[in-house]
Amino acid sequence: MKLLSAPASPFARKVRIVLAEKRIDCDIETVDVQPQENPVNAHNPLGKIPTLVLDDGTAIYDSRVIVEFLDNMTANNRLIPKDNRERIAVRRWEALADGVLDAGLLIRYESLRPAGEQSAAWIAKQTSRVRRGLAQLQSDLGAQPWCQGERYTLADVALGCCLGWIGFRKPAGIDWRAGYEDLAKHYDKLMERPAFADTVPAA
Numbered sequence: 655m656k657l658l659s660a661p662a663s664p665f666a667r668k669v670r671i672v673l674a675e676k677r678i679d680c681d682i683e684t685v686d687v688q689p690q691e692n693p694v695n696a697h698n699p700l701g702k703i704p705t706l707v708l709d710d711g712t713a714i715y716d717s718r719v720i721v722e723f724l725d726n727m728t729a730n731n732r733l734i735p736k737d738n739r740e741r742i743a744v745r746r747w748e749a750l751a752d753g754v755l756d757a758g759l760l761i762r763y764e765s766l767r768p769a770g771e772q773s774a775a776w777i778a779k780q781t782s783r784v785r786r787g788l789a790q791l792q793s794d795l796g797a798q799p800w801c802q803g804e805r806y807t808l809a810d811v812a813l814g815c816c817l818g819w820i821g822f823r824k825p826a827g828i829d830w831r832a833g834y835e836d837l838a839k840h841y842d843k844l845m846e847r848p849a850f851a852d853t854v855p856a857a
């Protein structure tokens with residue numbers, strides 16, 4: 655199977671980390687999704703990455719569906735708990751981390767438009783969403799060793815990918831290391847894992 659990916663994409667990073675943690679072999683193909691016509695469109699009408707293309711040609715998207723597929727592919731290193739309440743708690747972490755990223759990406763895409771076409775009100779709305787999200791992530795994490803329960807789960811993967819990208823692109827100049835010390839400590843701990851260290855966002 656083949657993952658359509660890009661080195662800067664936080665959602666693709668989530669999948670690449672899950673592949674590494676689960677020790678699942680997968681080809682990684684770097685694609686550029688900025689042009690309207692791009693190679694992902696043939697597999698995913700949304701033209702977004704990550705998209706996973708199976709050997710029989712089946713395409714799987716988006717990142718949340720892909721990571722569930724991968725976690726169920728092998729029994730080792732489970733990242734999504736079986737218990738309903740625990741699983742939903744983990745997936746809520748992921749929804750919040752991904753939601754902060756969605757808002758951050760909207761800020762970035764807006765900032766790439768010609769200056770005269772950018773909407774300050776739109777950027778302000780997305781920025782407040784990112785800030786509220788980071789504050790909630792910080793308060794949910796507190797001094798806990800892991801986001802959810804007693805072990806490393808998809809919640810930690812999703813949070814780490816969110817923080818890594820926000821720190822990399824700094825949408826609207828947001829610096830999450832200032833003022834979110836628990837998040838900073840958690841990201842540094844996650845970066846000790848090879849799966850994180852090997853997937854640092856790059857332009």
Ligand SMILES: N[C@@H](CCC(=O)N[C@@H](CS)C(=O)NCC(=O)O)C(=O)O
Pocket residue numbers: 662663664665666687688701702703704716717718752759
């Ligand atoms: N909800 C999707 C979001 C994917 C997404 O927004 N990917 C970005 C790259 S990080 C993308 O492909 N953007 C291209 C575009 O919006 O045109 C997921 O979790 O996979």
